[in-house]
Amino acid sequence: MKQEYILHFPAENFDEYRTGGYHPIHLGDYMHDGRYEILHRLGAGPSSTVWLARDNSLQINVCMKVLTADRSQEQSKEVKTLEHLQQCGRRSHPGADYTSTLLNYFYHDGPNGRHLCLVLNLGGPQLSDVLDKQPLSRFRGDTARRITRQLLLAVDYLHCSGIVHGDIYTYNIVIQMPELERLSKEQIMQVLGKPHIGDVKRVDGQPIPACKPRYQVMLADLVKCIRGNIKSIQLIDFGEAFFIGSPPPRCAIPVSFCPPEGLLRFPLTKAVDLWSLGCVIMSLTVGTLPIIGFDITEVYPQYKVIGNLSPEWVSRALDIFVSENAKPFELGSPFPLLEEVIHSRYFCESSDGLLDFTEAQMKTFASFVRKLMDLEPSKRGEACEMLRDPWLVGSAEVISLRL
Numbered sequence: 001m002k003q004e005y006i007l008h009f010p011a012e013n014f015d016e017y018r019t020g021g022y023h024p025i026h027l028g029d030y031m032h033d034g035r036y037e038i039l040h041r042l043g044a045g046p047s048s049t050v051w052l053a054r055d056n057s058l059q060i061n062v063c064m065k066v067l068t069a070d071r072s073q074e075q076s077k078e079v080k081t082l083e084h085l086q087q088c089g090r091r092s093h094p095g096a097d098y099t100s101t102l103l104n105y106f107y108h109d110g111p112n113g114r115h116l117c118l119v120l121n122l123g124g125p126q127l128s129d130v131l132d133k134q135p136l137s138r139f140r141g142d143t144a145r146r147i148t149r150q151l152l153l154a155v156d157y158l159h160c161s162g163i164v165h166g167d168i169y170t171y172n173i174v175i176q177m178p179e180l181e182r183l184s185k186e187q188i189m190q191v192l193g194k195p196h197i198g199d200v201k202r203v204d205g206q207p208i209p210a211c212k213p214r215y216q217v218m219l220a221d222l223v224k225c226i227r228g229n230i231k232s233i234q235l236i237d238f239g240e241a242f243f244i245g246s247p248p249p250r251c252a253i254p255v256s257f258c259p260p261e262g263l264l265r266f267p268l269t270k271a272v273d274l275w276s277l278g279c280v281i282m283s284l285t286v287g288t289l290p291i292i293g294f295d296i297t298e299v300y301p302q303y304k305v306i307g308n309l310s311p312e313w314v315s316r317a318l319d320i321f322v323s324e325n326a327k328p329f330e331l332g333s334p335f336p337l338l339e340e341v342i343h344s345r346y347f348c349e350s351s352d353g354l355l356d357f358t359e360a361q362m363k364t365f366a367s368f369v370r371k372l373m374d375l376e377p378s379k380r381g382e383a384c385e386m387l388r389d390p391w392l393v394g395s396a397e398v399i400s401l402r403l
Contacts, residue, residue: 008198008216012044017212020070022049023110024213027195031117032106036064039188040195041217043126047071047239052122052188052220055103060181061188062103063120069113076116079105081241085161095157098150098176100236111210123234124177125222128170130230131284133223136348138287139230141356147233148281149392154235155273156383159244164269166248167240168276169257170283176232177225192220244270255299256292260309261377263296264316271377278372285365288345290338290373296320304335306375313375338373339366364391 005014016022022044029038031053040052042063048071053064067076082102089096104119127147131137139147151173158165165172183191196218200208208214240252251262251272259275261268283289290306293299300317303309309317336344346362347355357365368391371381381389 004203005212006201006203008200009218011216012049013046014200014212016068017112019112019211021068021112021211023066023069023108023112023115024211025049025051025066026213026215027197027217031064031108032104036062036119037185038064039185040192040220042220042222045237052192053119054185054188055119061122061183062181063100063122065118065120066108067116067118069110069115072107072114072116076105078118078239078241079116081163081238081243082118084243085158085163089161089163090157093153093157093160095150095153095155095160098154098232098234099157100234100238120236121234122177122181123174123236124180124225125175126171127173127175127233127280127284129223130175130226131170131287134287135354136287136351137283139284140354141285143230144281144285145392147230147284149387150233151235151277151280152383152387155277156387158235158241159270159273159383162244163238163241164244164247165235165238165241165273166251166268167237167253168235168273168280169254170280172235172237173280174234174236175222175226175230176234177222180225191225192222195220242268255294255296256289258299259377260303260313260375263299264313264320266313266316269377271380274372274380274383275377277383278369281372282342282369286342286346288341290341290369302335303375305338305341306370306373309375338370339363342366342369361391367391 007014012022017024025038027038030036031038035057036053036055038051038053039061042052043050048065048067051064051066053062055062079102085099086102100123101121102118103121106117108115108117138144155165180188198216198218200213200215202208242248247268251258251268253262253272253276255263257276257279259272262272279289291299291302293302342362342365346357347359368386368389371389372386374380
C-alpha cells in the first residue's frame with residue numbers, strides 16, 4: 001500500500017525516492033570518500049537532484065548533480081558529451097566560456113541503488129528566476145544584447161564541436177557568479193543564509209524509511225547574490241545533448257521552446273538549438289515567448305505567428321492528432337504575426353521608462369528572431385552568422401570569434 005507523507009513545501013516528486021529513483025541526501029553528507037560535503041540545495045529535475053557542495057580537496061564550491069539510479073548508466077550520455085567537449089572541443093572558441101565544465105564524476109551507492117554524481121563548476125541563479133524579478137519580465141537593452149551574444153557563442157562552440165544541446169530554455173541557462181566558487185563554507189552561509197529545512201512525516205506516524213530523506217531542504221535563493229549588472233551566462237544541463245550525426249528519436253525541450261520538427265516528429269538536427277535560441281532571446285528582450293502552450297494542440301495553431309507550414313508537415317500534424325485522439329483545432333484561428341507580437345509587448349502601456357530600443361531597432365530585432373525561427377530547419381540562421389546580424393553589429397560591443 002502506498003504511503004503518504006506530510007511535506008512542508010513543494011519539491012520534487014517524493015514518490016520517486018524509491019529503488020531506482022532519487023538518492024536521499026541530507027545537509028552535511030560527505031560523498032566520494034569525504035571529498036565533497038553537501039552545503040545547500042540548488043534544484044531538482046525528473047532525473048536528478050542538484051546540490052551546492054564543498055570540494056575539500058581543492059577548497060572550492062561546486063555544483064553536484066546526483067542522478068536517479070535508473071538514469072545512472074555506466075555510459076552516461078551527459079558524461080560522454082561533456083568529456084568530448086573537454087577532449088575534442090575547440091577550447092580556443094570564445095563560446096567555451098559560456099558552457100558548463102565537468103570537473104569530476106563518480107558513483108555513489110545508496111538505499112535506492114547506484115547513482116552517478118556529476119561535479120560541475122558552480123553557476124548562479126537560473127535565467128528564468130532572474131527574469132521573473134525584472135520589470136516586465138525582461139532585461140534592459142544592453143544586458144539583453146550581451147546575453148544574446150554569449151548564447152550564440154555557446155551554441156556555435158557546441159555545433160563546431162559536433163554537439164547539439166537539445167534542451168535550450170531559460171531553466172538551463174544560469175548567470176555566472178565565479179566569486180561564489182571561492183568563498184569559504186562560512187562565507188557561503190553568510191551570503192545564502194542557512195538552509196531552510198522542513199521535517200518529513202508519514203501520515204501513519206511510522207518512521208521514515210531509509211529510501212526517503214528525513215527532511216526537505218528549500219532551494220537556495222541565488223538571485224539575491226546578484227550585485228550590479230549581469231556580466232555573463234552559462235549554458236548548463238547536457239542530459240539531452242546529442243552528437244550531430246546521432247540524433248535521438250524525440251525532442252525533450254518544453255513545448256513552448258520546441259521547434260515544429262520536434263513536435264511533429266521529423267528528424268532532429270542542430271537547427272533545434274537555433275529555434276530554441278530564438279524563443280529564449282525573444283523572452284529576455286521582449287518579456288514574452290512567441291508561442292506559448294503545454295501540448296501540441298495548443299502550440300500547433302500558433303505556428304501561424306511565424307508563417308505557414310508545408311503541406312507535408314500539415315499532413316503529419318493531422319496524422320498525430322488523429323492517432324492521439326487529440327481535441328480538434330481551428331486551422332483558421334487568427335494569430336498576430338511575430339512582428340506584431342514583438343511590437344505590442346515591447347511598447348506596451350506599462351513600458352514607460354523601460355524602453356531602450358526604438359521602433360526601427362525593434363523591427364531589426366524581429367527580423368533577427370525570425371531568422372532563427374524559420375519553420376524550415378535548414379533555413380534557420382547559423383549561430384556564427386547571427387553574431388554578425390545588424391541587430392547585434394549595430395551596438396557598442398564588437399564580436400570577435402577567436403577561432
